[in-house]
Amino acid sequence: MTDYYDYLFKVVLVGDPGVGKSNLLSRLTRNEFNLESKSTIGVEFATRSITVDGKTVKAQIWDTAGQVRYRAIASAYYRGAVGALLVYDISKHATYVNVMRWLKELRDHADSNIVMMLVGNKSDLEHLRAVPTEEAKSFAAENELLFIETSALDASNVESAFQTTLSDIYRIVSSKLPEQSADYIKGPTSDAPHTKRICQIIKGLTSDAPHTKRICQIIKLKPECVDEYKEVHSNVWPGVLNALRRHHIVDYSINHYPQLNLLIANFKYTGSDFENDMKAIGDDEETQRWWKLTDSMQESFNDGASGSGKEIPWWTDVEEVFRFEGGPSA
Incomplete structure (x- = not known):
């Protein structure tokens, strides 16, 4: 079966180690949660498709490592991202403070029009809350971020976080892109709209000038x-x-x-x-x-x-x- 989609968007998850990025990803894409989840090494990714305005929007979601020793590597993956979820743990105030650092890193490396959502994860730990909801909501508003609180453990708002982010991305992209050139972002790769790259199976290959x-x-x-x-x-x-x-x-x-x-x-x-x-x-x-x-x-x-x-x-x-x-x- 062909995996058809109208739009393919790259979204990154960023935040300190242990805030639950990998479990948010696994909850969304496989409806799974792992209490023994280990820190991500480098980058992992998974995909999920949703429907927005009758169009199939496929998200390629990248879970970037939060450890300092991987951040220089991970910064390369921000390029090409059109969406980002900045995740902190509501029970650990330090992870919320560090959101500003992650936000700066995104703004340094990602597209200036990237859609960003601040995500307070582990809302199931209300009895251990260290970050007031209103404080985080105000921070998000000041920095032009979407905001939501989630729990990967009980699945609260996980679907909504991604649905809202992807819907915003879709509306921004579709409003700027003429219908006739939509194919420019539909497939995994493309040349300029006025060119067409052909691959044919025959034994051999044409070549360029003798010096190449x-x-x-x-x-x-x-x-x-x-x-x-x-x-x-x-x-x-x-x-x-x-x-x-x-x-x-x-x-x-x-x-x-x-x-x-x-x-x-x-x-x-x-x-x-x-x-x-x-x-x-x-x-x-x-x-x-x-x-x-x-x-x-x-x-x-x-x-x-x-x-x-x-x-x-x-x-x-x-x-x-x-x-x-x-x-x-x-």
């Missing part, structure tokens, strides 16, 4: 991971893209051929030392982190392969058999 190197690689994608893989790649980490740029990789794309569960990666290399640049990309910390996330979704044609970046990698290079250097007709 065009690479085509294929890999197997596990059938059960198709949706997750596409969602992850709709928000490729800026750190990974920067690693590619630093080492002369441009015009990178990944396509999926479902009949054979093939992933087809096409990219252009413009440097002069391909082997060393590929090694440098593989050694990059952001690339290693990315591979750790996506390797479990992939398989390989190569005997003895054990993962991306290993001595025998997942991918297989496809030989170029034809080149056409196109241009305007005479």
Whole structure:
């Protein structure tokens, strides 16, 4: 079944460790709560779709680590986010005080039009309340934030928090976007509206001018991971893209051929030392982190392969058999 949606929005959860971000996410997306929930390492995400004004709005919700040692990493994930939930624990005043720090971080890294909601979680701990509702409500109003109190434990207002945030995002985006260009945000990736990128399965690949190197690689994608893989790649980490740029990789794309569960990666290399640049990309910390996330979704044609970046990698290079250097007709 095709996972159809009209709009795809990236939303981030931010706040101190232990305020319940991961349980808010699991309550919303799986209706689960885990008393033994451990601190998130790096970033995790899940998806949830709602209907607004007859349109299917799909949210890709990222649960960012609250620990200080991960915040430099997590800041990269704010880019591209159109919504954020700033979460504090109503029974721990320090987590509420730190909201200002998280708010500054969002404003430093996220889009200036991002929709933000202040969320006082663990409302089930009313007997331990350390943050008065009216105080938090006033803070939210002063900083132009939406406000709600929730309990991931008993599910109170969890649905409402996300529904309200996504509805606000939808109304802002839909009011600014002409109907005819809505496809620009409907899929996981897109070029400028006046261009169209085509991928066709034939053996080989066209190339560019002689001073560049065009690479085509294929890999197997596990059938059960198709949706997750596409969602992850709709928000490729800026750190990974920067690693590619630093080492002369441009015009990178990944396509999926479902009949054979093939992933087809096409990219252009413009440097002069391909082997060393590929090694440098593989050694990059952001690339290693990315591979750790996506390797479990992939398989390989190569005997003895054990993962991306290993001595025998997942991918297989496809030989170029034809080149056409196109241009305007005479």
